[in-house]
Amino acid sequence: MRIDVLTLFPEMFGSFFEASIMGKAQEKGIVQFQAVNFRSFSTNKHQTVDDYPYGGGGGMVLKPEPIFGAVENLVSASDRPAASPRVILLCPQGEPYHQRKAEELSREEHLILVCGHYEGYDERIREHLVTDEISIGDYVLTGGEIPAMTIIDSVVRLLPGALGNESSAITDSHSTGRLEYPHYTRPAVYRDWAVPDVLLSGHHERIEEWRQKESLRRTWQRRREMINPDKLTKAEKSWIAEFERET
Numbered sequence: 001m002r003i004d005v006l007t008l009f010p011e012m013f014g015s016f017f018e019a020s021i022m023g024k025a026q027e028k029g030i031v032q033f034q035a036v037n038f039r040s041f042s043t044n045k046h047q048t049v050d051d052y053p054y055g056g057g058g059g060m061v062l063k064p065e066p067i068f069g070a071v072e073n074l075v076s077a078s079d080r081p082a083a084s085p086r087v088i089l090l091c092p093q094g095e096p097y098h099q100r101k102a103e104e105l106s107r108e109e110h111l112i113l114v115c116g117h118y119e120g121y122d123e124r125i126r127e128h129l130v131t132d133e134i135s136i137g138d139y140v141l142t143g144g145e146i147p148a149m150t151i152i153d154s155v156v157r158l159l160p161g162a163l164g165n166e167s168s169a170i171t172d173s174h175s176t177g178r179l180e181y182p183h184y185t186r187p188a189v190y191r192d193w194a195v196p197d198v199l200l201s202g203h204h205e206r207i208e209e210w211r212q213k214e215s216l217r218r219t220w221q222r223r224r225e226m227i228n229p230d231k232l233t234k235a236e237k238s239w240i241a242e243f244e245r246e247t
């Protein structure tokens with residue numbers, strides 16, 4: 001997969017692209033990253049990328065020319081011109097980001113993420129250039145760089161070979177439609193707090209059943225809206241009845 005980020009602050013991506021899973025995925029050739037400063041596609045001699053809003057008001061608006069220019073340059077330089085990239089605008093007005101969207105994007109060959117700043121973008125970018133608009137939550141950040149990193153991280157860890165241990169992504173919260181069960185590691189007893197016996201039993205079926213039940217319990221306690229009552233098995237219904245009795 002190839003991921004290009006259009007930003008006014010490419011230096012923010014240096015260690016992000018090099019550290020941990022992102023760095024390893026790049027070393028293994030699973031993903032290729034690039035942060036491009038779209039200021040270099042400005043069409044005026046002062047290299048400005050923003051201007052005052054028509055109609056007045058505070059804040060500066062990102063001009064269309066540098067962003068169109070940068071995206072078109074990346075598309076024409078692509079080694080796979082037939083595969084059109086997903087051009088994603090980071091924006092608090094976009095579609096709320098979700099694990100399903102990360103899964104969808106992980107199947108693409110080329111992503112271009114556009115990071116805004118200041119008051120936002122000229123509307124024509126939205127209307128005529130991008131394929132997706134994504135918000136990472138109902139709050140406003142200074143720029144699209146942290147949202148872009150959020151999306152890149154969540155997508156890259158789903159690429160085959162990126163994590164090394166693929167099964168951990170399969171059982172992650174939200175991948176299964178539930179929150180993940182609790183984890184424990186050594187020591188078996190810490191300050192009088194013991195790990196549940198079943199996890200030390202070596203009995204794989206019982207451990208698996210415990211994990212399913214605890215995953216359901218956690219989801220029921222914290223994110224009840226994620227549970228579709230029509231899709232519960234008989235065992236799950238009886239576990240929920242048990243959770244209700246316990247509370």
Ligand SMILES: C[S@@+](CC[C@H](N)C(=O)[O-])C[C@H]1O[C@@H](n2cnc3c(N)ncnc32)[C@H](O)[C@@H]1O
Nearest residue numbers: 090091092116119135136140141142143144147
């Ligand atoms: C200060 S914000 C602009 C907010 C804009 N005036 C509005 O009300 O929608 C500047 C940039 O930060 C990024 N940004 C801020 N919050 C975001 C969020 N929740 N999700 C995605 N991007 C966000 C976007 O790229 C946005 O263009």
